[in-house]
Amino acid sequence: MSFFSFFCTLFKSVTHVQVVNGALHLFGGYKHQRMHLVLTTNQEGVPVWTQEPDMPIKSCALAARALALLWGVPLVPVNHCVAHIEMGRLKTGISDPVVLYVSGGNTQVIAFARGSYRIFGETIDIAVGNCLDRFARVASISNDPAPGYNIELLAREARAQDKAANDACAAYEAARHSELMESPVPPEKKHGPVEGEGERETSPPAPAAPLITLPYVVKGMDISLAGIMSSAAAHLKANPDTPKERLCLALEETLFAMLAEVAERAAAHVGASDFLIVGGVGCNKRLQEMLGIMAAERHGRVGGMNNLFAVDNGAMIAWTGVLMYQSNKQCALDPREADITQRFRTDEVDVTWR
Amino acid sequence: MWGKEIVAKERFPKRYRHPELDVTLRKHRTRGEARALAKCMEAGIPVPALLHCDLNTMTLYMRHIRGHTAKHVISGCEEREDTEGVMGICREMGTLIGRLHKSGLVHGDLTTSNFVKPSPEHYYAHTETERERETEGEGETEGEGETEGDVAMDADTPSPTADTHPCPLHVIDLGLASVSSQAEERAVDMYVLERALIATHKDSESMMDACVCAYRQVMGDKITDEVLKRYEKVRGRGRKKGEKVPGQ
Numbered sequence: 088m089s090f091f092s093f094f095c096t097l098f099k100s101v102t103h104v105q106v107v108n109g110a111l112h113l114f115g116g117y118k119h120q121r122m123h124l125v126l127t128t129n130q131e132g133v134p135v136w137t138q139e140p141d142m143p144i145k146s147c148a149l150a151a152r153a154l155a156l157l158w159g160v161p162l163v164p165v166n167h168c169v170a171h172i173e174m175g176r177l178k179t180g181i182s183d184p185v186v187l188y189v190s191g192g193n194t195q196v197i198a199f200a201r202g203s204y205r206i207f208g209e210t211i212d213i214a215v216g217n218c219l220d221r222f223a224r225v226a227s228i229s230n231d232p233a234p235g236y237n238i239e240l241l242a243r244e245a246r247a248q249d250k251a252a253n254d255a256c257a258a259y260e261a262a263r264h265s266e267l268m269e270s271p272v273p274p275e276k277k278h279g280p281v282e283g284e285g286e287r288e289t290s291p292p293a294p295a296a297p298l299i300t301l302p303y304v305v306k307g308m309d310i311s312l313a314g315i316m317s318s319a320a321a322h323l324k325a326n327p328d329t330p331k332e333r334l335c336l337a338l339e340e341t342l343f344a345m346l347a348e349v350a351e352r353a354a355a356h357v358g359a360s361d362f363l364i365v366g367g368v369g370c371n372k373r374l375q376e377m378l379g380i381m382a383a384e385r386h387g388r389v390g391g392m393n394n395l396f397a398v399d400n401g402a403m404i405a406w407t408g409v410l411m412y413q414s415n416k417q418c419a420l421d422p423r424e425a426d427i428t429q430r431f432r433t434d435e436v437d438v439t440w441r
Numbered sequence: 442m443w444g445k446e447i448v449a450k451e452r453f454p455k456r457y458r459h460p461e462l463d464v465t466l467r468k469h470r471t472r473g474e475a476r477a478l479a480k481c482m483e484a485g486i487p488v489p490a491l492l493h494c495d496l497n498t499m500t501l502y503m504r505h506i507r508g509h510t511a512k513h514v515i516s517g518c519e520e521r522e523d524t525e526g527v528m529g530i531c532r533e534m535g536t537l538i539g540r541l542h543k544s545g546l547v548h549g550d551l552t553t554s555n556f557v558k559p560s561p562e563h564y565y566a567h568t569e570t571e572r573e574r575e576t577e578g579e580g581e582t583e584g585e586g587e588t589e590g591d592v593a594m595d596a597d598t599p600s601p602t603a604d605t606h607p608c609p610l611h612v613i614d615l616g617l618a619s620v621s622s623q624a625e626e627r628a629v630d631m632y633v634l635e636r637a638l639i640a641t642h643k644d645s646e647s648m649m650d651a652c653v654c655a656y657r658q659v660m661g662d663k664i665t666d667e668v669l670k671r672y673e674k675v676r677g678r679g680r681k682k683g684e685k686v687p688g689q
Contacts, residue, residue, distance in 0.1 A: 205640045211629065212678050298461045305617060307550045307633035340459040344466075347457050356554070356641070380457040434639075 152422045161419035163408045167399075168193065168433040169204060171365040173410060174403035179390030181361045185354045187346060187378065188433075190366030190399075191216030194346070196308060196353045197433060199441065204433050207353040208308030215342055216368045218312045222338060225320040226331050238335045239371050245336035246373075248295070255292035299329070299337035303345060308352050310345045343374045347381055360387025369397040414440035446505035447492060450474075452616075470616040471499045477546055477618035478503070484544035486537065487609040506611050508559035515553060515642060527644065528651045530558070533610040535652035538630070539659025541612065542668075547626045549617030552637035557611045624664075628671035631656075 155162035172186050186197040186204070194210040213221075216235060223234030228241070301318050304311040319338055323329060350362060362378050369375070375391040382389040396402070411418045418439070452467040454460075475494040478501075482490060489503040509517075511530050518526035534556055541548055548555070619626070634652065638645035657665040 200640070201643075206636075207640050208636070211632070211675060298459055300465075303462070303466060305549075306629050307552060307617070307637060309629075309633060309636065340462055344455075344458045344462055348455075356552075377457040381455070384456070 148426065152425055155422040155425075161412065161416075162422045162425055163412050163419050164425070165404045165407045165411065166431050166433060166436045167404075168195070168197070169436050169438075170403040170407040172197065172204060172363070173407040174396055174400070175363045175365045175390060175392060177406060178392055178396050179363060181363055181388065181390045183359060184361040184363035184390060185350055185357065185359050186363045186365060187350050187369070188366050189215050189346065189364065189368035189374070191220060191368075193366060194310070194312070195433065196346075196349050198353055198357045198359060199438070200357060203436060203438050206432070206434055207356065208310065208349040211306065211309050211311050212313040213316065215312060215346065216366070218316045218342065219338070219368070221316055222319050222334075226323055226334065228331065228335075233367075235368060235371065238338065239373065241332040241335040242339040242373065245330070245332035248332070249336075250295075252293060252295040256294050259291050296333060298340060299333055301337050301341045303341055305345055305348055308349045308356075310349055312342065312345075315341060339371070339373055343371070343377050346374065347377045350378065351381055351385075354385065354387075360385040362387065362389040364389065364391050365397060367398045370394050410440040446507070448489065448503050448505045450501045450503065452499040467499045468496060471496060471501060473618060474614075474616045475501060476620075477615040480544060480546055480620070481541070481612070481615070484540065486540050486544065487611040488615070489611060489613060506557050506559050506613070508557050508611075510554045511556035511558060511610065512553035512641060514558050515648075519643060524644075527648060530556075530610070531648045531651035532655040534634075535655030536659055537610055537612055538634070538652065539656040542622075542627050542630070542656075543659060545620055545622050546615075546618055547621050547630045548612065548615060549619060549630065549633070550614060551630055551634035553641060555612065555614045557613055559608055559611065561608050624667045624671040625675075627668045628675045631668065631672050632675045 151162060154160075168188055171188055175186065176182065176184070183199060185207075186195075188195045188197060192214050194214045194216075195206050196208040197204050197206055199205070219235045219238055222228075223230070223238055228234055228237050231237075299319075299322060301322075302314040304314055315338065319334055323331075323334060354360060354362070360382065362382050364375060364378060369392065375389065378389045379391075391397075415437075452471055454463050454467065458466070471494065475491060478488050478491040481488040489506050491501065491503055493502040494500075495502075511534060514530055515527050518524075518530070534553075537556070538548070538551065621627075631653070635645070635649050638648050642648060653665070653669070660668070
């Protein structure tokens with residue numbers, strides 16, 4: 088495993104065959120003779136800005152082709168999203184989950200049916216991670232370490248404030264209630280201008296601020312997120328004094344409620360009760376909590392993953408490549424004819440290993 | 442209730458949602474569904490007749506339709522390899538969607554599970570008892586003093602199409618429905634249907650074609666073309682989509 092993951096991580100950043108060779112010797116002590124498969128995947132990009140958006144993955148594909156030819160090993164094409172799912176199944180041990188794939192570039196609800204991973208629902212415009220990132224930029228929320236994470240922290244703050252306010256209100260009500268029950272004076276009179284009793288009267292604590300309303304758009308099992316993003320931005324523009332954490336809270340609650348709802352619908356549709364969250368946004372604790380509550384209601388469980396394996400990683404490509412190749416040797420491509428595409432749908436992959 | 446089989450559809454709170462959001466959504470959907478059902482009944486579109494709507498408990502009371510979902514019927518046909526049966530249901534679905542759109546509604550959640558084919562024996566049993574009641578005298582039902590229910594039941598008696606087609610397909614679950622005549626909303630409706638077909642059925646492409654064909658007959662060429670044009674745009678908006686458009 089680590090063998091492959093090391094190699095695939097390399098692929099993310101290195102494109103020269105010689106460098107790959109050198110690095111193999113240097114860091115892992117691996118010789119290329121021990122290499123069994125060369126794996127290539129879509130969507131994995133080197134974080135380099137180029138004129139041509141396809142350039143990073145094209146260069147990776149080039150390196151993959153070159154290595155496969157050079158070492159005479161099979162070249163296996165791995166679908167990025169399927170790799171996320173397989174890694175999730177491996178790490179959480181949930182065999183047949185409804186998958187919520189939420190990242191900067193994708194928002195899909197996936198379940199296994201009739202030999203492939205079917206997309207039951209997805210965003211009809213922008214991805215959820217994209218929505219969060221763009222909002223962070225508009226609201227000038229820091230990019231360090233990640234915009235989504237900072238939104239999560241702000242939302243958590245707002246949630247804590249709300250909880251404190253609600254608790255204070257509840258405590259006040261309870262105190263008032265017991266006071267009224269014990270008091271021999273009828274309640275109406277207590278409110279009167281009796282100065283003697285005024286000392287125990289305190290003004291009621293402020294209730295929790297209402298949730299900012301953002302458009303909640305669910306169409307069947309598809310969702311639309313672009314409206315939320317622009318509506319949150321417009322709200323901020325119209326009311327610059329709005330605390331950012333209130334908006335972050337509303338954004339998280341609305342977005343994730345939509346995601347949870349479509350996941351629940353998909354689960355009802357296929358009769359599953361377990362859920363798996365993959366992709367970068369899957370690191371969000373609130374999203375995990377929401378799906379957790381829902382799964383518990385359905386007597387299922389939810390597989391959340393730690394940051395290491397929820398985000399893009401080489402190990403998932405490696406693991407899926409192994410699964411694919413072991414179940415079907417025919418899946419290897421001819422390196423001379425192999426090419427790479429960014430338009431590789433999740434449901435186009437023949438799942439031969441399940 | 443009123444001697445009919447009824448269904449109570451209660452929207453339960455979802456604990457995972459923010460409580461405020463939860464109440465707003467449930468209220469909005471219950472109210473929306475009630476309005477959409479009423480509108481359908483007005484237009485004579487076969488839906489479960491709405492009898493009562495309780496916004497305190499977020500519950501709708503509707504007539505129960507005994508029968509099978511289109512999903513069930515289609516998979517039955519698929520097993521028997523009865524392509525004509527599948528296409529027949531799809532045409533019916535297309536017609537129904539067309540009529541829905543024509544009356545200014547979009548469904549918002551078109552799947553084959555949201556169409557119900559009443560089983561003939563029950564359907565006839567229903568309508569017959571209803572007719573009996575009508576001939577016996579309406580005093581009986583009116584005696585309970587619920588005019589609302591009576592109006593609803595009248596609307597549920599077979600509409601003009603039901604005469605030509607003995608057992609019309611009913612559309613249910615209008616919780617996500619909205620009032621709109623925009624090509625955009627209609628296109629999204631069709632897109633949702635297509636996605637649902639792909640996800641649940643084998644021969645989704647020709648099924649979609651059959652739907653669009655029937656839809657065209659109801660809506661006319663002009664509007665259908667407009668919707669299809671928009672539909673292409675909606676498809677392109679999703680990530681990594683192909684270029685095929687059904688029915689062309």
